[in-house]
Amino acid sequence: MCSAFLKGIALVVVLALPASARELRVCADPNNLPFSNERGEGFENRIAAVIAEQMGAEVSYTWWAQRRGFIRNTLREGRCDLIPGTVANMEMLRTTAPYYRSGYVFVTRGVDALDIGSFDDPRLRTLRVGVQLIGDDGSNAPPAHALERRGITGNMRGYTVYGDYAEANPAGRIVRAVAEGEVDVAVVWGPFAGYFAPRQAVELSIRPVTPGIDGPMLPMVFDISMGVRREDEPLREEVDAALKARRADVDAILASYGVPRLDRTEARR
Amino acid sequence: MRSGVLLLLALLSMAPALAQQPAIAPPPSAAPPEDGQWTMPAKNYASTRFSGLDEINTGNVKGLQVAFTFSTGVNRGQEAAPLVVGSTMYVLSPWPNILYALDLARPGAPMKWRYDPKAEPASQGVACCDVVNRGPTYAEGKIFYNTLDAHTVAVDAETGREVWRVKVGDINIGETTTMAPLVVKDKVLVGNSGGEYGVRGWLKALDINSGEVRWTAWATGPDGDVLIGPEFKPFYENDRGTDLGVTTWPPEAWRQGGGNMWGWISYDPDLDLIYHGTGNPGPWNHEARPGDNKWTAGIFARNPDTGAARWFYQWSPHDVYDHDGINEQILLDMDWNGEPRKVLVRPERNGFVYVLDRTTGEVLSANPFHALTAISGVDLKTGRPHMVSEKEPKTGKVVRDICPNASGAKDWNPSAFSPRTGLLYLPHANLCMDFEGVEPNYIAGTPYVGANVHMKPGPGGHRGEFSAWDIRAGKEVWTINEPFPVWSGALVTAGDVVFYGTMEGWFKAVDARSGEVLWQFKTSSGIIGQPTTYRGPDGHQYVAILAGVGGWPGVIVSGDLDARDKTAALGFVGAMGDLPQHTTKGGTLYVFRLP
Numbered sequence: 001m002c003s004a005f006l007k008g009i010a011l012v013v014v015l016a017l018p019a020s021a022r023e024l025r026v027c028a029d030p031n032n033l034p035f036s037n038e039r040g041e042g043f044e045n046r047i048a049a050v051i052a053e054q055m056g057a058e059v060s061y062t063w064w065a066q067r068r069g070f071i072r073n074t075l076r077e078g079r080c081d082l083i084p085g086t087v088a089n090m091e092m093l094r095t096t097a098p099y100y101r102s103g104y105v106f107v108t109r110g111v112d113a114l115d116i117g118s119f120d121d122p123r124l125r126t127l128r129v130g131v132q133l134i135g136d137d138g139s140n141a142p143p144a145h146a147l148e149r150r151g152i153t154g155n156m157r158g159y160t161v162y163g164d165y166a167e168a169n170p171a172g173r174i175v176r177a178v179a180e181g182e183v184d185v186a187v188v189w190g191p192f193a194g195y196f197a198p199r200q201a202v203e204l205s206i207r208p209v210t211p212g213i214d215g216p217m218l219p220m221v222f223d224i225s226m227g228v229r230r231e232d233e234p235l236r237e238e239v240d241a242a243l244k245a246r247r248a249d250v251d252a253i254l255a256s257y258g259v260p261r262l263d264r265t266e267a268r269r
Numbered sequence: 270m271r272s273g274v275l276l277l278l279a280l281l282s283m284a285p286a287l288a289q290q291p292a293i294a295p296p297p298s299a300a301p302p303e304d305g306q307w308t309m310p311a312k313n314y315a316s317t318r319f320s321g322l323d324e325i326n327t328g329n330v331k332g333l334q335v336a337f338t339f340s341t342g343v344n345r346g347q348e349a350a351p352l353v354v355g356s357t358m359y360v361l362s363p364w365p366n367i368l369y370a371l372d373l374a375r376p377g378a379p380m381k382w383r384y385d386p387k388a389e390p391a392s393q394g395v396a397c398c399d400v401v402n403r404g405p406t407y408a409e410g411k412i413f414y415n416t417l418d419a420h421t422v423a424v425d426a427e428t429g430r431e432v433w434r435v436k437v438g439d440i441n442i443g444e445t446t447t448m449a450p451l452v453v454k455d456k457v458l459v460g461n462s463g464g465e466y467g468v469r470g471w472l473k474a475l476d477i478n479s480g481e482v483r484w485t486a487w488a489t490g491p492d493g494d495v496l497i498g499p500e501f502k503p504f505y506e507n508d509r510g511t512d513l514g515v516t517t518w519p520p521e522a523w524r525q526g527g528g529n530m531w532g533w534i535s536y537d538p539d540l541d542l543i544y545h546g547t548g549n550p551g552p553w554n555h556e557a558r559p560g561d562n563k564w565t566a567g568i569f570a571r572n573p574d575t576g577a578a579r580w581f582y583q584w585s586p587h588d589v590y591d592h593d594g595i596n597e598q599i600l601l602d603m604d605w606n607g608e609p610r611k612v613l614v615r616p617e618r619n620g621f622v623y624v625l626d627r628t629t630g631e632v633l634s635a636n637p638f639h640a641l642t643a644i645s646g647v648d649l650k651t652g653r654p655h656m657v658s659e660k661e662p663k664t665g666k667v668v669r670d671i672c673p674n675a676s677g678a679k680d681w682n683p684s685a686f687s688p689r690t691g692l693l694y695l696p697h698a699n700l701c702m703d704f705e706g707v708e709p710n711y712i713a714g715t716p717y718v719g720a721n722v723h724m725k726p727g728p729g730g731h732r733g734e735f736s737a738w739d740i741r742a743g744k745e746v747w748t749i750n751e752p753f754p755v756w757s758g759a760l761v762t763a764g765d766v767v768f769y770g771t772m773e774g775w776f777k778a779v780d781a782r783s784g785e786v787l788w789q790f791k792t793s794s795g796i797i798g799q800p801t802t803y804r805g806p807d808g809h810q811y812v813a814i815l816a817g818v819g820g821w822p823g824v825i826v827s828g829d830l831d832a833r834d835k836t837a838a839l840g841f842v843g844a845m846g847d848l849p850q851h852t853t854k855g856g857t858l859y860v861f862r863l864p
Contacts, residue, residue: 029713029714032713032714035714065713066712066713066714067443067712067713068465068712069828070712072828085711085714086711087709087710087711087716088709089709090709090710090711091708132715133467133525133552133553134552134712134715134717135465135466135467135551135552135553139554139664139707139710139717139718139719139720140552140553140554140557140717141715141717142717142718144553144554144557145554145556145664145665147557148554148556148557149556149664153519153556153557153558153559154519154520155520156519156557157520157521158467158522158525158552158553158557160443160466160467160525160552161712161713161714161715162442162443162466162467162713163442164439164441164442165440165441165442166439166441171713171714171715189714189715189716191714192714192715215664215665216665217664217665217706217707217718218664218665218707218718219709219718222709222716224716
């Protein structure tokens with residue numbers, strides 16, 4: 001498993017294309033479902049295919065672990081031109097209009113009937129709480145900051161978003177930790193929870209966190225866009241137009257992966 | 270006749286100085302007499318980076334000229350020290366970590382062989398930072414070094430044949446190896462990098478003949494893992510107790526606590542102790558890991574045979590600034606308040622030059638060499654630094670003028686000590702930083718808000734300094750201001766010449782006593798390497814340096830970062846935006862000699 005993933009990471013995989021075909025060169029992680037993997041099983045793979053179809057192009061991939069240096073080594077090196085998922089208005093990129101909005105959610109075991117929906121729930125002080133851990137100096141996943149602001153540190157357990165890359169979909173580990181009873185509640189980015197929760201042996205419950213913005217500056221809700229190089233305005237416009245034209249297809253794909261949507265009323269249960 | 274007069278004058282002028290100041294010198298066992306070679310990056314176990322060669326001196330250094338050059342074939346940050354063993358030079362490239370042997374006995378120093386360890390290409394994508402390597406080392410007919418994909422290799426120094434290659438870490442969890450190993454007796458000592466990914470730090474001792482792991486000393490966790498036992502006698506109360514590597518963390522946080530050992534190791538053969546630092550705690554921001562977070566951001570003395578810890582001292586308990594404690598330690602013997610002491614000198618990230626008793630771990634002095642706002646001093650009674658709480662970074666809070674910045678007053682790049690002048694030659698930065706709130710970011714499919722760190726020049730407006738430091742007095746003797754942070758190592762010789770390089774690519778020779786720049790040469794790319802010197806097969810002295818900008822401050826050039834993105838490389842790009850106007854990528858060895 002390990003070597004198969006690793007070999008793919010730094011390779012530029014260009015599909016055989018007819019000479020006339022246009023190419024949409026996508027930068028993506030080969031091992032990070034539900035977003036993408038090298039078998040094309042992620043929702044970003046599928047949405048990229050829809051966008052390419054709309055543009056009359058074929059998708060080719062540059063696979064690279066989405067870690068520090070991802071943008072530098074892929075998009076900036078000119079190996080590929082489009083990052084299918086990133087936060088809107090990210091400084092390093094030019095980003096499209098957002099195509100979905102999701103949020104961090106509490107994941108608990110259905111059988112426990114905890115139904116936690118707020119960082120101010122006093123039970124968070126005693127339960128075992130798993131959070132996603134970023135580990136970029138001085139910054140972390142917003143839920144980690146929200147908990148530590150409340151002094152909830154002793155019972156917090158971190159799961160690095162990088163995980164063990166030798167495993168399939170390493171970021172799914174935190175959801176499994178709830179299912180297996182390693183923690184009682186986990187605070188997880190929506191798309192991970194929506195995808196991995198139904199795939200566990202026990203029933204898990206998902207509920208968006210509140211408050212949506214914690215303290216003065218800590219958002220729990222993010223708009224997600226596609227990104228291109230900052231100077232690549234023509235491509236951004238084209239991708240924007242394609243996302244707009246294929247709105248219904250994109251929404252259907254996101255729904256089929258269970259992505260919790262906060263930009264659609266029907267998702268705000 | 271003329272030189273005789275000069276010698277007499279020199280002796281006369283030195284005599285009073287020698288009379289009034291007792292000598293400071295490395296222990297002879299850790300710094301053997303000059304043999305004209307350079308077999309380990311630090312030159313000797315005492316890590317003085319002092320050469321006894323004196324053919325090149327203050328009087329003639331201005332005539333230095335290029336003897337030969339050699340391209341490493343890799344245009345990334347070149348941090349390695351060129352080694353010389355017998356009549357062969359060994360040059361190591363950044364990833365893919367190719368080792369070259371150059372034949373110094375033939376004109377132009379042609380390549381004898383090259384060794385390619387076939388380092389995993391994926392290590393570029395999975396590894397955290399730049400793809401640097403801090404150099405190989407030589408012992409018993411073999412060259413030892415680490416590759417970025419967490420392997421250690423032993424290569425036959427004569428033939429370039431691989432003797433052994435062992436996996437020491439796992440790049441799948443973000444673990445890499447970039448440090449220069451040190452060989453002590455029959456063991457090769459190596460440590461890991463990767464604290465930002467939550468990789469737990471370790472130092473391993475590998476068998477010199479087989480590469481098998483003989484012991485592993487973890488930086489966090491239970492005493493058994495840290496190799497703390499009955500021999501452990503730390504000087505300060507703070508460091509005494511059971512399993513502090515567990516109890517000074519929130520539950521379980523030590524498992525991903527960092528403390529990685531990616532820097533330097535020294536060895537005292539008389540005390541039979543090795544000395545090594547530990548990196549910053551990770552990967553939590555500090556508010557989520559209350560406690561001292563032992564044994565991160567500190568220094569250990571250990572028995573090299575067993576790894577058993579003898580003492581520990583923590584530079585930065587509960588580090589909040591990313592201040593890895595992995596810099597070089599220079600071992601010296603000197604009088605301290607009228608008493609002979611075996612000391613260890615450490616210029617540290619937090620802006621202080623520490624003098625420690627290396628037998629006990631007691632801090633004898635700690636004096637600042639950098640503008641400071643975040644830390645006001647070190648309590649010599651408790652050993653603890655006085656931190657300025659208003660400067661502590663907090664999520665969402667704007668804090669300005671934190672000095673030193675995250676990369677510290679001085680990073681990994683090593684200083685040099687001359688027993689002739691008694692001075693430490695200190696390449697360092699002059700940088701501060703602002704925490705300006707947060708901005709959205711995204712990694713591994715996960716959005717978050719990152720600290721918006723803005724690094725900037727310190728007082729005076731320049732970003733780097735090269736200083737001579739009086740260890741006894743704890744103050745600067747002279748300083749050269751540099752426009753960019755000085756990210757190269759230093760070398761000092763018995764010719765009383767100090768060498769270092771700048772990020773624009775100047776390789777400089779300086780008078781060790783006065784700080785006067787006597788000679789400089791503009792290389793092809795910025796310098797972040799370690800200068801070395803040797804006596805060639807022709808009997809003459811040569812000086813070698815690798816040029817090739819990169820590393821944390823230089824990644825704006827080597828990684829083609831966008832100067833408009835001021836927060837890239839943790840805010841370092843903000844302070845280095847003009848570097849691409851001064852230098853381009855490179856990877857070239859330069860070797861100089863007198864005409």
